[in-house]
Amino acid sequence: MRLLFTYIIMICYVSNCFGQKNTAFVNANILIEGKFVKKDVYAINGMFSFNRPETLDSIIDLKGQYIIPPFADAHTHNLDREWQMSFLPQNYLNEGTFYVLNLTSKLDGVKLLRPVFEKDSTIDVAFSHQGLTSTLGHPFMAYEPFKMGLDVKVWDDKEEEIRKSRLDENNSYIFLDTKRDVEKKLPGFFAENPDVVKVFLIDSEYYTENYHNKKMGDNGLSLPILKETIKRAKAHNLDVFAHIETAYDFLKAIEAGVNYFAHMPGYGWDGDIQSKKRYEISDEVMDLAIKRDVGIIPTLGQAFNYPLKDSIQKEKFIKNFLIRFKNKGGRILIGSDAFNKTLSGEIQHFIDLNIFTPNELLKIFCHDTPKAIFPNRKIGKIEEFYEANFLVLKENPLEDINAIKGITMKVKKGYIMN
Ligand SMILES: [Zn+2]
Structure with missing residues (x-):
């Protein structure tokens, strides 16, 4: 039974649900052009947007933490x-x-x-x-x-x-x-x-x-x-x-x-x-x-x-x-x-x-x-229409680069990775 349950979750995770969800990441400090800018960012069908979509499946409060690309x-x-x-x-x-x-x-x-x-x-x-x-x-x-x-x-x-x-x-x-x-x-x-x-x-x-x-x-x-x-x-x-x-x-x-x-x-x-x-x-x-x-x-x-x-x-x-x-x-x-x-x-x-x-x-x-x-992919930046892939850091890595070792969340195509 447990195996069946895991299997259903897996199918949902890998094929059906992945990339078809709108999530808001609010109160983030986002790395843009070498500076952290305080703003909200949305993952819409796996891509970044700074415009709030009409419907949101979930809202995640990042409480001022720092977002950088992976x-x-x-x-x-x-x-x-x-x-x-x-x-x-x-x-x-x-x-x-x-x-x-x-x-x-x-x-x-x-x-x-x-x-x-x-x-x-x-x-x-x-x-x-x-x-x-x-x-x-x-x-x-x-x-x-x-x-x-x-x-x-x-x-x-x-x-x-x-x-x-x-x-x-x-x-x-x-x-x-x-x-x-x-x-x-x-x-x-x-x-x-x-x-x-x-x-x-x-x-x-x-x-x-x-x-x-x-x-x-x-x-x-x-x-x-x-x-x-x-x-x-x-x-x-x-x-x-x-x-x-x-x-x-x-x-x-x-x-x-x-x-x-x-x-x-x-x-x-x-x-x-x-x-x-x-x-x-x-x-x-x-x-x-x-x-x-x-x-x-x-x-x-x-x-x-x-x-x-x-x-x-x-x-x-x-x-x-x-x-x-x-x-x-x-x-x-x-x-x-x-x-x-x-x-x-x-x-x-x-x-x-x-x-x-x-x-x-x-x-x-x-x-x-x-x-x-991956030269043909829109990755490496937190920017409109780029893949919503990022790391959340507790501290500011521009103040101390060792902050990149303090990852509190990893997100790929808008989904939290464990
Ligand atoms: Zn080698």
Whole structure:
């Protein structure tokens, strides 16, 4: 009986009632153009309005609390595995992250789980599908040995076995070495309708040397194949997100037409001053990045977690890059790239860096990142005819950004989410 009752509620919640109700949220402080404005807001059939509708199903008094748009994570590898479903979607929701982009996902997992997220009542997830790289390039080692069921401890001993194995090929990664590969493999890739395209560049200045060395996972696409891939992505109207390492990768990717960077250049630099030049971005290149309107996901957690020779130099390097980029008007986005974790750790890194104002942080977390993940949706603002998705905070985050951790209510398409 209880099961039947739950089932009826579920049907009502997911299909019938969702998005067909008018709710007033009164006495709210609403974030509009970087300031909190005291006013009432209405959710009408899931969309915002500032005009009171003729009929109201419910009125919720927010008692002067603060309303901001929800957060987004633009770099994860989560939510394409069934075992994560019992906890991760709820964890994202609890911290206020409504939009997630999986940059390199297992196609079999995406096919299974994508329908779960295609509902108003869940967080929204976009998937890049497989990562595009060259033979044995990154992310081969992030997938293949795990698919083989090998513990990290035995990878050295099993090196030759791993090198020959292709259990996860065309599921997690696709190898594109030649134009023939592009012609043969990319039509099938696009036919599965990825939301964005993820490409890998690793020290592309030395592509040929890296391609022929014995090391696995230390190469990406060659520049001609990158260009060919981007041309095809554009023909399908898809944005291209690039994994990069060096300043050379950064420049070449911009020139080739990449839209977003999945990491900041030098995120993996160890802080050794001797090699700093390989990762430093000149003003000229930065100006080009601004002109092309590329977005950068710095992945601060990853950058600080790398084995470091000099952590002070590394922190200086990260701050210098981000301050220059933001002062020139560059688009910075947030993404954690922390497997099996949600966004909160990366949010803390952004706060701790102490170079952004609360307003700048809210713009990154709540506007620019959601818009980059779902460019065709009206999200990221509390504005007339935008999706009625928001977080209610007890305290004012413009006074203390840590107030974003004090969420008292989460609303999606006008409905309160638990
Ligand atoms: Zn990643």
